Amino acid sequence: MSGKYLVTGGAGYVGSVVAQHLIEAGHEVVVLDNLSTGFREGVPAGASFVEGDIRDAAKWLDSSFDAVLHFAAFSQVGESVVKPEKYWDNNVGGTLALLAAMREAGVRKLVFSSTAATYGEPEEVPIVETAPTRPTNPYGASKLAVDHMITGEAGAHGLAAVSLRYFNVAGAYGSCGERHDPESHLIPLVLQVAQGRRDAISVYGDDYPTPDGTCVRDYIHVADLAEAHLLALDAATPGEHLVCNLGNGNGFSVREVIETVRQVTGHPIPEIVAPRRAGDPAVLVASAATARERLGWNPARADLAGIVADAWAFAQHKE
Ligand SMILES: NC(=O)c1ccc[n+]([C@@H]2O[C@H](COP(=O)([O-])OP(=O)(O)OC[C@H]3O[C@@H](n4cnc5c(N)ncnc54)[C@H](O)[C@@H]3O)[C@@H](O)[C@H]2O)c1
Numbered sequence: 163m164s165g166k167y168l169v170t171g172g173a174g175y176v177g178s179v180v181a182q183h184l185i186e187a188g189h190e191v192v193v194l195d196n197l198s199t200g201f202r203e204g205v206p207a208g209a210s211f212v213e214g215d216i217r218d219a220a221k222w223l224d225s226s227f228d229a230v231l232h233f234a235a236f237s238q239v240g241e242s243v244v245k246p247e248k249y250w251d252n253n254v255g256g257t258l259a260l261l262a263a264m265r266e267a268g269v270r271k272l273v274f275s276s277t278a279a280t281y282g283e284p285e286e287v288p289i290v291e292t293a294p295t296r297p298t299n300p301y302g303a304s305k306l307a308v309d310h311m312i313t314g315e316a317g318a319h320g321l322a323a324v325s326l327r328y329f330n331v332a333g334a335y336g337s338c339g340e341r342h343d344p345e346s347h348l349i350p351l352v353l354q355v356a357q358g359r360r361d362a363i364s365v366y367g368d369d370y371p372t373p374d375g376t377c378v379r380d381y382i383h384v385a386d387l388a389e390a391h392l393l394a395l396d397a398a399t400p401g402e403h404l405v406c407n408l409g410n411g412n413g414f415s416v417r418e419v420i421e422t423v424r425q426v427t428g429h430p431i432p433e434i435v436a437p438r439r440a441g442d443p444a445v446l447v448a449s450a451a452t453a454r455e456r457l458g459w460n461p462a463r464a465d466l467a468g469i470v471a472d473a474w475a476f477a478q479h480k481e
């Protein structure tokens with residue numbers, strides 16, 4: 163059955179890919195985005211676009227919407243350390259206003275972009291959803307605060323809600339891909355070296371307690387992530403706040419990522435060992451057992467070379 167969905171942040175990386183998947187599944191999509199970090203041309207053809215802020219969501223939400231998929235947020239970990247107030251204001255204040263607008267309009271289903279950053283330094287990997295949540299930066303803390311707000315909204319007001327805790331999102335889907343400015347994520351930065359836009363990639367620390375000394379992360383293809391959002395819309399249950407990790411359960415080190423980019427692009431990719439980046443856990447790998455069981459999610463694009471190849475095709479296309 164086709165539905166009508168408000169996609170906040172649909173001019174950004176993940177939101178645009180999910181909006182595209184919703185359109186391909188025959189749904190009606192309205193993107194609400196203030197273009198603070200997103201791009202008008204990133205909104206998929208076939209979606210309606212409203213340029214506006216989530217704090218004003220009440221202007222556009224009405225009972226004709228079946229659900230909200232909420233991506234709009236600031237998400238630069240480093241910036242959040244120096245400007246925490248910006249993160250509390252937009253991520254927490256903005257979502258508070260959005261939840262009020264949803265209540266007012268009678269829209270009772272929400273899928274929220276949460277993050278592995280809610281866990282902080284893990285005691286055990288793979289990380290399960292019941293692991294302690296001790297974020298190491300204001301970005302993660304703001305996302306955890308929103309998760310708590312949503313739990314309250316479900317319990318008190320019957321919202322059907324799913325928080326999806328993404329691990330390291332990567333890859334692209336057709337003309338929708340990653341173009342953060344400034345870019346801080348490893349794969350697009352290494353691809354900039356392959357394109358000649360940077361001389362070398364900095365490896366942030368090679369003295370971690372990992373097999374090659376560099377940090378290990380769980381890279382998940384953005385199209386697999388998008389499919390989980392569509393499944394979450396079906397799985398959401400009134401009065402319940404379901405939290406699911408999204409990752410492949412495989413860890414790749416920074417050096418393995420760089421080597422994979424060498425193989426995919428044929429470029430030598432010079433690397434420079436730099437100091438550790440503050441707040442980086444050594445290993446972040448997801449247990450996605452909950453997503454598999456509760457959503458029926460089955461990620462199909464776990465191969466790192468395939469993820470990098472899709473990101474590479476997008477990076478060349480947008481030049
Ligand atoms: N990319 C990742 O690796 C990753 C990992 C974990 C979680 N997340 C979460 O996923 C979501 C999307 O991330 P992304 O990488 O696509 O980021 P992005 O910056 O590309 O997209 C965010 C979008 O939200 C919009 N936006 C921000 N504040 C807004 C507001 N107040 N009103 C309206 N629009 C607003 C921006 O203009 C942008 O288009 C974020 O919530 C982020 O925290 C991303």
Ligand SMILES: O=c1ccn([C@@H]2O[C@H](COP(=O)(O)OP(=O)(O)O[C@H]3O[C@H](CO)[C@H](O)[C@H](O)[C@H]3O)[C@@H](O)[C@H]2O)c(=O)[nH]1
Pocket residue numbers: 237277278279280328329330331346347348349351363364365366367377378379416439442446
């Ligand atoms: O130039 C770079 C960039 C990154 N890295 C390293 O590469 C790994 C991956 O870094 P990213 O910045 O690509 O991703 P993060 O693991 O820091 O961040 C991801 O996971 C976080 C949770 O911890 C948040 O959810 C965030 O939004 C999401 O992108 C880290 O070990 C980082 O230190 C480098 O060595 N050099």
